[in-house]
Structures are given as structure tokens and as C-alpha cells.
Amino acid sequence: MGIPEGERAPEEQQIGPVLRRRGQVQPTTTDQRLLDVKGDSDWVHTDPWRVMRIQSEFVEGFGALAELPSAISVFGSARTRPGSPEYDAGVRLGRALAEAGFAVITGGGPGAMEAANKGARESKGISVGLGIELPFEQGLNPHVDIGVNFRYFFVRKTMFVKYAQGFVVLPGGFGTLDELFEALTLVQTRKVTRFPIVLFGTEYWGGLVDWLRTTVVGQGKASQHDLLLFHVTDDVEEAVSLVSKEVAR
Template identity: 65%
Template structure:
């Protein structure tokens, strides 16, 4: 295989921009923002970067403002299509769509793709909020309404602002990041009546047990903080719980 054909398969997005071949070596926007210690360089670039960040919020707000009721679904990008978790994600997406909710995911592969697929096949609205990453393949084929972000914090705002709750399937660091951010926002009263439902007792219960046995006795969190979470084992229970819990959030924002 020629070097050109090998490079032709390389592709990633940089915000709304598609990069291929040699262009994929461009630095990540988040990394440029957080990792650059050249103060003189910062003086010249930060004002422009602020405008770019502002544009991401404007684009997100403008695109999603009329979305209607929605639930954000999280899980691993590494979930294989033959996995039980993938099938569970499809079922979650379909049941949410049938309940009248749009499905918001990170737009990537794995569980995110599964939830988007389930929503589309059930006739619902499928949303993907992508992020610029070094080895990222772009939005999955089941995303009907997609936005690509450069900055994690702008993207994370959209996950919470335009959803009435979270359903969280087994996942890795990104999934945990979204889970604990949601818990913090609810615990500190930044959002109200915001249900957080975890699917997979075998996966999640050890984490909850550690929090209860280590953090609670140490005074790091209160026992009541764990009541923010509901753990179930099937898609129907997850959707029922999040729909019931989201009713207060809908009325408080209407």
C-alpha cells in the first residue's frame, strides 16, 4: 500500500473543519489553550480564542434551543456492536424516542452510536455532540443533528442545558467525567429535578459501595449524595425512571 493511500485513511475533525492526511498533525484546540506556557504567544492569541469559544456556545445554543425534551445518554466509545451493552444502548434510544424524548450522545462510536441508532429506528430525534480528539472518526452515521466542538467545557454545557436527565451505561473516563459533573451540579443546586440513572448493577455497584464505605465515613460526601443516583439493570426501568424524574425539571424550565 502506498504512503499516500495510507495517509488518505487518516482523518479527524477540528471543530467544524475536516482534516485529512498531513493536515491531521495540527494541534488540538483544547491542548493549545491549556498547555501553552508562552506568555507572549498567549497575549496575541487569547483574545481571538475567546471569540472562537463564544462561537461554540452561540452555535450550540442556536442549534439546540428548539430541540424539545431530551435525555443525554453516555457510555463507552469502545463498546463493540456485538456487545450486550450495545444492544442495551439501542433499546434505550428506541424507548426514549417512543416516550417523546430526543436522544443526545457524544456522537461517537460504541454506546453512543447504539443510542443514536435506536432513536432513529424508532422515529425519534438523534443528536450528536462531537469533540475534537487526536484519533476521532467524526460523528457516527446515526446522528441526524450534529455539532462538532473544539472545547470540552462548551460541549459539556450543551449536554446538561438541553437535557432533562442522564442515562449512563458502563464506560470509561469520559463517562465518569460526565457522571460526576452531573452529580456535582445537582448536589450544588445548579440544576434541579435532574434524574441520573445508571444501567448495570454489576458494573456500577462496586463504585457506589466504595463511595459509601470510604467517602461517606471520611466526611467527603454525605450519604444523601448517593440518593442522586438510581441503578437499574434494564432499559425499560432506566427510561421509566428518567422520564418520571425529568417531569419536575421540565416544569421548572417552562
């Protein structure tokens, strides 16, 4: 659909902020070109379009989480089985954090994440899940009250840090370790204001802590002071107390 038959093209055309005259007048409107033309779809896989999608994920995440109260991000394995001691500890931790006035943010998946969300929900707290698009992801667990799904890990990580005042890390695998060391690096390099990082489970984390002390610090790859960036505990009340004290500062 262009200029109707028998009618002359206008001498002047305003398209948004652009003025066109004489031979530069276009025969169709912007809406017509958008709605009528079925063009090549390869543009949806280009980097400029990906930048727009990344930007939209930041906007959606900021909009969804901006009004959260003080929050704690809880990390842990998606493979933690319901009814196991680790799962029960996650439920107790989520419950205690909610009772202390914190929103609880997790990766939104099953296992330890579900446990923490469940505990927060049972205590009438705010239960948040930040999901990620994965080939084997099962979706957000049913105990999430506010859920946001992300395509990009780095956008999701930003949300974990930006809207939390501390981290509690339950036993977990590579993803949990990634989130833990991301947090430690940000605190160590002072990219974020210091906030508490609590490792829950002395038996599980003990080997890692020993390796950091004897090998990483022992060989001068980190300083002795860096070992003060985190706490290790088996006690739910102590974990909540540690994050509460740091947040109060």
C-alpha cells in the same frame, strides 16, 4: 490602494461610528486594510481570539439545539463493540427513550453512543450527536440527525446539561466518568435544578457505588443523602420510567 493621484484627501471621514477630520483622515478604508494586507498570523493563537472562538461555539450550540423537545443525554464508552450486550442495551435504551417522546443526545461517537443514536433513529426519534475534536476521534456516527462538533470540552458539557432533562449513563471509561461526576456535582451543589441520573448496569457500576458508600460517605466526604442523587438499574423500561417520572415533576 489609497487616495488616487491628483486628488486631495477629504477633510472629514466617517468610519463606522468614528468621525475623523483633517490630519486624522486615513488614506484607506477598513475593507481595504482587511482584504489587501497580509499580516502576521500569530493573532489566531492568542487568548482574545480563543475567547471569540469559544463564544462562537456557544452560539452555534445554542442555535442548533434550542428548539429540541425534552431530551435525555446518554453517555457511554466509545469502545463498546457492536453486537455486544452493552451495545444492544444502548440500542434498546435509545429506542425506548424515543418512543417515550425524548430526543436522545450523545457524544456522537462510536460504541455506546452510536448504539443509543441508532435506537433513537430506528424509532423515528430525534438523534443528536455532540462531537469533540480529539486526535483519535472518528467523527460523528451515521445515526446522528443533528450533529455539532466542538473544540472545547467545557462548551460541549454545557450543551449536554442545558438541553437535557436527565442523564442515563452506560458503562464507560474516563470520559464517561467525567461526565457522570460533572452531572452529580451540578445537582449536589444545586447549580442546576435536580434532574435524574441513571446508571445502567448494576454489575459494572456496583463497585463504584460501594466505594462511594463505604469510603466517600463513610469517611464523611459526602453525605448519605448524596447517594440518592442517582439510580442504578439493569432494566431499560425502569431507566426510562425513572427519567420520565423526574421530568414530569
